[in-house]
Amino acid sequence: MPPVQVTGEVLAVKKVGAYLSMTVVAPGIAEQTRPGQFVALAVGGAESSMLLRRAFSIYAVRERGIYGGTVEFVFSVHGKGTEWLSRRKQHDQVDIVGPLGRPFRLPTRPASCTLVGGGYGSAPLFMLADALRARGCRVDFVLGAATTERLFGALDAKRMSSLVAFTTEDGSYGERGRVSDALPEIIRRAATDVVYACGPMPMLRAVAEIAEAHGIPSQLAVEEAMACGIGVCMTCVLPVRGDDGLTRMLRSCVDGPVFMGESVRWDALGAVPADCVGAPK
Amino acid sequence: MTEVTVMPSTAEPDPASAVDMTVRLAGVTLPSPVLTASGCAASGRELDQFFDITTLGAVVTKSIMLAPRSGRATPRMAETPSGMLNSIGLQGPGIDAFLDKDLPWLAERGARAVVSIAGHSVEDYAKLAARLRNRPGVALLEVNISCPNVEDRGLVFACDPDASAAVVTAVKRAAAVPVFVKLSPDVTDIVNIATACVAAGADGLSMINTLLGMVIDTDRMRPALAGVTGGLSGPAVRPVAVRCVWQVHQAMPTVPIIGMGGIRTGLDALQFLLAGAAAVSVGTAVFGDPGAPVRVARELSRALADRGIERVADAVGLAHRPGAPQLAAVAGSEQPGDPEPPAPPQPETPGPVSWEDA
Numbered sequence: 001m002p003p004v005q006v007t008g009e010v011l012a013v014k015k016v017g018a019y020l021s022m023t024v025v026a027p028g029i030a031e032q033t034r035p036g037q038f039v040a041l042a043v044g045g046a047e048s049s050m051l052l053r054r055a056f057s058i059y060a061v062r063e064r065g066i067y068g069g070t071v072e073f074v075f076s077v078h079g080k081g082t083e084w085l086s087r088r089k090q091h092d093q094v095d096i097v098g099p100l101g102r103p104f105r106l107p108t109r110p111a112s113c114t115l116v117g118g119g120y121g122s123a124p125l126f127m128l129a130d131a132l133r134a135r136g137c138r139v140d141f142v143l144g145a146a147t148t149e150r151l152f153g154a155l156d157a158k159r160m161s162s163l164v165a166f167t168t169e170d171g172s173y174g175e176r177g178r179v180s181d182a183l184p185e186i187i188r189r190a191a192t193d194v195v196y197a198c199g200p201m202p203m204l205r206a207v208a209e210i211a212e213a214h215g216i217p218s219q220l221a222v223e224e225a226m227a228c229g230i231g232v233c234m235t236c237v238l239p240v241r242g243d244d245g246l247t248r249m250l251r252s253c254v255d256g257p258v259f260m261g262e263s264v265r266w267d268a269l270g271a272v273p274a275d276c277v278g279a280p281k
Numbered sequence: 282m283t284e285v286t287v288m289p290s291t292a293e294p295d296p297a298s299a300v301d302m303t304v305r306l307a308g309v310t311l312p313s314p315v316l317t318a319s320g321c322a323a324s325g326r327e328l329d330q331f332f333d334i335t336t337l338g339a340v341v342t343k344s345i346m347l348a349p350r351s352g353r354a355t356p357r358m359a360e361t362p363s364g365m366l367n368s369i370g371l372q373g374p375g376i377d378a379f380l381d382k383d384l385p386w387l388a389e390r391g392a393r394a395v396v397s398i399a400g401h402s403v404e405d406y407a408k409l410a411a412r413l414r415n416r417p418g419v420a421l422l423e424v425n426i427s428c429p430n431v432e433d434r435g436l437v438f439a440c441d442p443d444a445s446a447a448v449v450t451a452v453k454r455a456a457a458v459p460v461f462v463k464l465s466p467d468v469t470d471i472v473n474i475a476t477a478c479v480a481a482g483a484d485g486l487s488m489i490n491t492l493l494g495m496v497i498d499t500d501r502m503r504p505a506l507a508g509v510t511g512g513l514s515g516p517a518v519r520p521v522a523v524r525c526v527w528q529v530h531q532a533m534p535t536v537p538i539i540g541m542g543g544i545r546t547g548l549d550a551l552q553f554l555l556a557g558a559a560a561v562s563v564g565t566a567v568f569g570d571p572g573a574p575v576r577v578a579r580e581l582s583r584a585l586a587d588r589g590i591e592r593v594a595d596a597v598g599l600a601h602r603p604g605a606p607q608l609a610a611v612a613g614s615e616q617p618g619d620p621e622p623p624a625p626p627q628p629e630t631p632g633p634v635s636w637e638d639a
Binding site for chain 2 (some may be wrong): 002003004007042048049050051052053095097105106107108224225228230231232233234235236237238246249254269270271272276277278279280
């Protein structure tokens, strides 16, 4: 099923630690969402001077209810667009497109899966945990953030996982440090087969490197700046090595946001590597 | 489950649907004056998920070059007031992959393609035009001589009338379909460039490409874009675009123009028609609203109906003609606009993890 553009009705906007969560009645989106996919919202109204969509990974969906399918996503106010979103009230309308992007892929056999989230990057991991547990996978979590209020989903993680490790950079909750400090220990104790992660790029790079050092695959949902979210603007690209060994600038919105950790050219993020297909000579 | 039957509407027929939206561009008939804009619709496939792209006048492809091209480093985009700055750098698969995959898809889909081509040299353009000869689905060529996101910015063909003319001459010699030339607004006298292109045989003109711009990130205290400069698009540039169309139409009223630059609504599109454009492209608006091209077409036909204009062609250049009909009273003229079942339990098989879709 292709993504759809719908006028959604805001059902709730609530504060969650340092973040906000918005639930939107979005018929046609909730029903087909898979873990790791995202939505893109127009901001500012029809006459807005902000032309570009804001993309948010989907935290939860309810396929049906008295209102129809709902989609919930988490965001942080860090600009005029997200500030506008934060001021939406119940029953306001929002223009929402989704579900977008390639979802996480699931192991075909029950595997030990460690899920790593940084800040509100953890949002898509809980739907993933549900899907993994439904097929008999073991799920463990490592969640980290700068501060306690920037940890997202700690209760969900505790409820869903065998082992859970929290890290904060200020030491206000869990271990002082970063997720990359706690991850090796969890991998050892959980005999991890697969690492899944979502969060800031430097964190994803660290996670990919740890997974690789342990000889296990990682699937990472990247956060790149997007203008459209649907594959036409070509702004959200990053260098990714394909099965043919060649590196191409791939769109994180339609070729991702989930990539295999070992395929991302971490050495060349933000650049065009010289061996990329079509690189300037 | 209760079945809800939607009864066909018995209301009066919509006068907007009576407007003849057919346009002819240099002898090519298109069912709608609204096209996509190059670089804002890839090759049509993504947008076809949101609306039927065969209802467009045409899909204007992202500029195709001879070889695959990676484009520029990131960040490639910065949002600006009523606009955006991009520095994609003509990322694309190259002509071979385009002819192999994208163009056959468009043709099979029944969409008309305006194929945008870009090159480093006059010879590149000629080769591209030759490769595109007699290919099903190609309605027009749009020769992009004005992309600001190339290394030799100072030397874009569109800044020099002789260089522009040389490209046009070479493409015309090789092409079997009408040739439109996409011009840059970043010139002292766009009429001068336009005249040179037409004298060299251009069948029409596309105006405008983006304006060269720049944003500085005040947190990092560095240029916001990795490519330092980028092309400005969106409603912020619309008055510049309308002015360019106006000036060129005034100078050469018989030359067909595809107008673009910040079109977001039907009334925006109407401004371009009135200024002299025979058709319009909707570009940056698509990033914020994937359905924008069909919405703009709908709003445009309504706006024409409200003004008593029965054929879109009759609106072209109307603002140049004193005594043209005016809108007496506008009454509501603007219309703003399953997850897979869980897999059966898998037998405990050792070995490496393999993947399947969620």
